[in-house]
Structures are given as C-alpha cells and as structure tokens.
Amino acid sequence: ASGVAVFDADTAEAWARAGRKVILVRSETTPEDIHGVLAAEGVLTSRGGMTSHAAVVARGMGKPCVCGCEALRLTDRAFAVTTADGEAVTVREGDALSIDGATGRVILGEVSLREPELTGELEQLLAWADEIRTLEVYTNADTPEDAAKARSFGAEGIGLCRTEHMFMSAERVPVVQAMILAETAEERAEALAKLLPMQQEDFEGIFRAMDGLPVTIRLLDPPLHEFLPNMEQLVVERERLNGQPDADPDRKERLEKLLRKVRTLHEMNPMLGTRGCRLGLVLPDIYEMQIEAVFRAVLSCLREQLDVRPDIMIPLVGHANELKRMRELVTRKADEVLGEFARTFRYRVGTMIEVPRAAVTAGDIAQHADFFSFGTNDLTQMTFGYSRDDAEGKFLTHYVETKLLPDNPFQVLDRDGVGTLIEWAVERGRAVKPKLKTGICGEHGGDKQSIFFCHGAGLDYVSCSPYRVPLARIAAAQAQLALGSTAAPETAAEEAVTSGRSA
Structure with a gap:
C-alpha cells in the first residue's frame, strides 16, 4: 500500500474523505482506531505481532499491515528511523510512504501498485481442490461486505x-x-x-x-475498557485542563467521571x-x-x-x-x-475453546454445546503463557532465530502442546456427542501446516480471513491427498500434486 503518513484515526478518516490515500501509523491500534483502519490504505505500528489488534483487523479487511516495527521512534506527528543504508530519516505527517505487508518492508515514497487478480488457471486449480478436499x-x-467477498473466494x-x-x-x-x-x-x-x-x-x-x-x-x-480512552491520556488531559483557570467546569466534571470509570474497569x-x-x-x-x-x-x-x-x-x-x-x-x-x-x-x-481447562474438561462442556470452535490465538497464548501482544516484538523472534522453537506458534499451530489439547477436546467432546461440529477460527486457519493438522485431527472446518480462503482451499486438498502417507505432510502433498493425481 502507498499513501501519506497520518498518526491518528480521525486524521486518517478526514484525509481519506478528502480523497487522499493514507497510511495509518500508530504505536499500536485499539478498537477506538477502527474508523482510521477502515479509511487507510494500510497500517504501520511500532508494537505488536501476528495476532495483535492491527494485524487481525487489517488481515480481515485485506489491507497491508506491518506490525512491531520497533525501529520506528514515534514523536508528535512524525517518526524517526535509521534506514537500511544507515541514514537517519524523519517521516512527518503528510510525507509519502509505502508498506509491504508480505515482507514487512517500510519504503520511503510511493511505489507502483496493481490490483491482484484471480486468474483462470488459479480458478481451475481451486475447482480441482474443491473436488478433493473434505475439510x-x-x-x-x-x-x-467481508462476508460477500469471502463467499466470492469460495x-x-x-x-x-x-x-x-x-x-x-x-x-x-x-x-x-x-x-x-x-x-x-x-x-x-x-x-x-x-x-x-x-x-x-x-x-x-x-x-x-x-x-x-x-x-x-x-x-x-x-x-469493556477497550472501548474507552486510554487512562494515561485521560490523566494528561485532566492535568492540562486543571492548568487552565478558564476551563469549562462541565467538561472537567465529565472528564473526571470518565477517568473514575476507566480506573474502575482497569x-x-x-x-x-x-x-x-x-x-x-x-x-x-x-x-x-x-x-x-x-x-x-x-x-x-x-x-x-x-x-x-x-x-x-x-x-x-x-x-x-x-x-x-x-x-x-x-x-x-x-x-x-x-x-x-x-x-x-x-x-x-x-x-x-480457548482456555486450556475447557479443552481438558471438554466432555463436561460438550453436554451443553452443539459445536466447538477452537480459538487458537488465545489457546496458544494461554498454553504457552506468552502474551501475544508482547512476545512477537520481544523474545519470540529470538526463540525462532536460535531454533529454540521451530516456528512462531502464533503463525504455525504448535502440534505437541496446543494441538494435543485440540485432539483431546475433540475426542472427549465427541465421546459425549458423536456429531459435535468442530473447527478452528484463529489465525492458524489460513496457515498451510496448521490446516494439515486440522485435517489429521478430524476437524470439520477451518475458518480464516476472506483473502486467505483460496490458500486454505488448496491446502485442505493437499492434506486430503497426503492422507495415509508416511512422508512429511507437506512433502507428500507436493508429490501428489506433481504426479498429476489432483487432475
């Protein structure tokens, strides 16, 4: 995405209405920023990761997003950064900016863009996949709008x-x-x-x-606090008003009331x-x-x-x-x-099912449930004890780079830990209700390796953001082709497609 940098949701919305393309730049987004995300061409944050608010919301909208770019040093209406060439650069509000949500690159200025297309060849491949897959x-x-777009993608x-x-x-x-x-x-x-x-x-x-x-x-x-203003910002605003002798007393009283409620909910x-x-x-x-x-x-x-x-x-x-x-x-x-x-x-x-205890006691819970949907974002967070908003920007990258973990567990489902809980819950739930419907709705629903796991675990469906639906359809077919193979799942599926069995 390309546009000019803006640093708050209201400005993003106002400038977009005026016909300007904008990139919303924040330390992190909150539910209060949703109108700015909707208006922006893309989102850039200095904190967060794969399952942070900005990433999840932007992915669902099909918007490019770069999260956790900690090299950014945000100031008032600007950010400073050192480029890959070692040059110190300051980007101010209104300056042109481009982001690549696939690679995480942040680029000064505008780049040439074109809309992606579903080619006839891809549509044929998807049709073959739909004939094969059972998931x-x-x-x-x-x-x-999102629902209609996803339906058009299958x-x-x-x-x-x-x-x-x-x-x-x-x-x-x-x-x-x-x-x-x-x-x-x-x-x-x-x-x-x-x-x-x-x-x-x-x-x-x-x-x-x-x-x-x-x-x-x-x-x-x-x-509920996510729908209210940030407490620190309210304290700063109160101090500012208290320093103004002619400040509106009604406004001060409303601010005090709001601050009390935010503190109560904190x-x-x-x-x-x-x-x-x-x-x-x-x-x-x-x-x-x-x-x-x-x-x-x-x-x-x-x-x-x-x-x-x-x-x-x-x-x-x-x-x-x-x-x-x-x-x-x-x-x-x-x-x-x-x-x-x-x-x-x-x-x-x-x-x-996103609390480990729910997975362990799934037999009891199934007595009152017609379906289980595994919220793998939170289930991963609670199983590992990793804050999904903090881990990716702090230690998790180090863990993956040094091979402490094979993959980021918020991107690729952890089979040994989280996966075992899912299998346990499915088994115990269906022991009570044999026709219990099961699926996953976390971000793993659009990841190929995770889809292989879901197929093997006997889930009925995977759910992912609209723009990842075509990938999930193909991955589900590859998983079906690999069924019963002793080779690694991805290798077996790739071999099956190459040999012509998909046709």
Missing part, C-alpha cells in the same frame, strides 16, 4: 463473526461508551436500546450475504479478566441485547424467504456451568423473540 473452509467476517460459511467490531465505527463508539459509563440500570438499558437496531441491521446484512450458509456469531468478547491483566462469558454473566443485559438482535434479524430474513443458519458462540468458557447458564439465556431470548417460529427454527449454541 470445509469458512471465513472470519464481521461485515456484509468460503462455505462464517466461522467467526466478531460482534465487538460492529461497535467500533465512529458513530457507534459514543453509544457503546454511554452503555459502559451508565450509572444505573435504566441508563444502560437506554444505551442498549440504541445499539439493538444497529446490531440487528448488521446481522441482517450478513445473513443476506451468506444465504444458505452457516454464520457463527461470537457474542461480545473483549474487556485490571492488571485484562485479557484474563472480565471478558467473554464472564462479562455476559456479570452484565447479562449486554448479551441479551445481542441475542435479541440476532433473532430479530433471523425473523426479518425468514420473511424474505432466506435460508438463515445462525450458530451462537459463547466465548472464553472455562467451566461447563458457564456455558450451561449462557445457553439458558440464549434459549430464553430466542423463544421470546421467535414466538411461533421457536418450535421449528433450528439454530446451534456452542463455545470457543
């Missing part, structure tokens, strides 16, 4: 719809923040009532795009704190709103004679009682909204 290929998509369903991404547009963030900052149940209900039709509209669009295919909808997963390790189903159990009205929106959308699409197939995913379950309680909530709200359709309309309720 289904789904997509991770959060908008009707996706057979949505394996992960991250509902929190629907909250992140510029016009919705204030409503979400009002819901979080509510002091009373009535105030929260008022904000949720505003979000309900927005969510319903989102789901209707996705159901229309995926007419006749399954759509797995994950209820709100991240901790956790030492938020990724292991109040998020996922824990949030749904503590504040069930948020999940109730989302479930109601799903089934209102179902009703609307049924009236349009569409074939709607929703799967409701409960995130971060670690104990069977959590899923049992959440399933009861889904069933109650579905019956309430669907009315007479409740007796005949079929939907599934399942969970994302």
Whole structure:
C-alpha cells in the first residue's frame, strides 16, 4: 500500500474523505482506531505481532499491515528511523510512504501498485481442490461486505463473526461508551436500546450475504475498557485542563467521571479478566441485547424467504456451568423473540475453546454445546503463557532465530502442546456427542501446516480471513491427498500434486 503518513484515526478518516490515500501509523491500534483502519490504505505500528489488534483487523479487511516495527521512534506527528543504508530519516505527517505487508518492508515514497487478480488457471486449480478436499473452509467476517467477498473466494460459511467490531465505527463508539459509563440500570438499558437496531441491521446484512450458509456469531468478547480512552491520556488531559483557570467546569466534571470509570474497569491483566462469558454473566443485559438482535434479524430474513443458519458462540468458557447458564439465556431470548417460529427454527449454541481447562474438561462442556470452535490465538497464548501482544516484538523472534522453537506458534499451530489439547477436546467432546461440529477460527486457519493438522485431527472446518480462503482451499486438498502417507505432510502433498493425481 502507498499513501501519506497520518498518526491518528480521525486524521486518517478526514484525509481519506478528502480523497487522499493514507497510511495509518500508530504505536499500536485499539478498537477506538477502527474508523482510521477502515479509511487507510494500510497500517504501520511500532508494537505488536501476528495476532495483535492491527494485524487481525487489517488481515480481515485485506489491507497491508506491518506490525512491531520497533525501529520506528514515534514523536508528535512524525517518526524517526535509521534506514537500511544507515541514514537517519524523519517521516512527518503528510510525507509519502509505502508498506509491504508480505515482507514487512517500510519504503520511503510511493511505489507502483496493481490490483491482484484471480486468474483462470488459479480458478481451475481451486475447482480441482474443491473436488478433493473434505475439510470445509469458512471465513472470519464481521461485515456484509467481508462476508460477500469471502463467499466470492469460495468460503462455505462464517466461522467467526466478531460482534465487538460492529461497535467500533465512529458513530457507534459514543453509544457503546454511554452503555459502559451508565450509572444505573435504566441508563444502560437506554444505551442498549440504541445499539439493538444497529446490531440487528448488521446481522441482517450478513445473513443476506451468506444465504444458505452457516454464520457463527461470537457474542461480545473483549474487556469493556477497550472501548474507552486510554487512562494515561485521560490523566494528561485532566492535568492540562486543571492548568487552565478558564476551563469549562462541565467538561472537567465529565472528564473526571470518565477517568473514575476507566480506573474502575482497569485490571492488571485484562485479557484474563472480565471478558467473554464472564462479562455476559456479570452484565447479562449486554448479551441479551445481542441475542435479541440476532433473532430479530433471523425473523426479518425468514420473511424474505432466506435460508438463515445462525450458530451462537459463547466465548472464553472455562467451566461447563458457564456455558450451561449462557445457553439458558440464549434459549430464553430466542423463544421470546421467535414466538411461533421457536418450535421449528433450528439454530446451534456452542463455545470457543480457548482456555486450556475447557479443552481438558471438554466432555463436561460438550453436554451443553452443539459445536466447538477452537480459538487458537488465545489457546496458544494461554498454553504457552506468552502474551501475544508482547512476545512477537520481544523474545519470540529470538526463540525462532536460535531454533529454540521451530516456528512462531502464533503463525504455525504448535502440534505437541496446543494441538494435543485440540485432539483431546475433540475426542472427549465427541465421546459425549458423536456429531459435535468442530473447527478452528484463529489465525492458524489460513496457515498451510496448521490446516494439515486440522485435517489429521478430524476437524470439520477451518475458518480464516476472506483473502486467505483460496490458500486454505488448496491446502485442505493437499492434506486430503497426503492422507495415509508416511512422508512429511507437506512433502507428500507436493508429490501428489506433481504426479498429476489432483487432475
């Protein structure tokens, strides 16, 4: 991608509206930056890695992204860097910049670009792959546009719809923040009532795009503080206002209220704190709103004679009682909204297996689940004890370069550790429910070696970002060709294709 450097999401959006192509440069992105990511041609961050917020969001949109470029020294509206030739360079806002998301290169100035194309030869190869493979290929998509794009690439369903991404547009963030900052149940209900039709509209669009295919909808997963401003920035702003004798007292009071709430929500390790189903159990009205929106959308699409197939995913379950309680909530709200359709309309309720305890106790959890979707990003993080936001930019590169690890486990699935947990969970889950649907929806769903593992483990599907669907279709066929071979999986598949068996 090529464009001019900008250093905040609002500027990226404003300049893009004015017709300028921009590259969003941040230390790291947060959910508050989503409108800037949408507006930008690409994203460049000085922190993060393969599964950081910027990488995951940009990959899903098909945008180039370079994460964890620690050589960048960000200042106000600029960054300094030493080039490969040893030259000290400063890039200021408005300067031309190019990034290569495949190699990680950051290039001064603009480069010549052309749109990639699906050639007739590739389409023929994909058709052959589809005749061979048994593993289904789904997509991770959060908008009707992403869903339609993935379907055009051959996706057979949505394996992960991250509902929190629907909250992140510029016009919705204030409503979400009002819901979080509510002091009373009535105030929260008022904000949720505003979000309900927005969510319903989102789901209707996705159901229309995926007419006749399954759509797995994950209820709100991240901790609430991610939707609020950074605490350090709020403290700086408060000090600035306190230094102004004529500052608006109402503005100061609103800022103090916001800072108090951010401090209340602050956790030492938020990724292991109040998020996922824990949030749904503590504040069930948020999940109730989302479930109601799903089934209102179902009703609307049924009236349009569409074939709607929703799967409701409960995130971060670690104990069977959590899923049992959440399933009861889904069933109650579905019956309430669907009315007479409740007796005949079929939907599934399942969970994302991302906590090691859930994998170990999968037999108990399967009693309340229609499907298991393995969230391999978090499952890898929790199994290794590696922070996925920190490890890739710190010690993990050293581990891979010095052969302490064969691969980055956030890019290639760790078969011995994480893979064993997945196999264990599948075996124990299907011992309780033989027809339990299983798949993965982490970033490994688009990695060739990981797809070989999923095929061998007997999973039903892999789910990946829309632009990785063609690769996953071919890798799944190669895995099928290699079945039963004693050679290394990749070697066997490559030999099979070369020998002409794929034709």
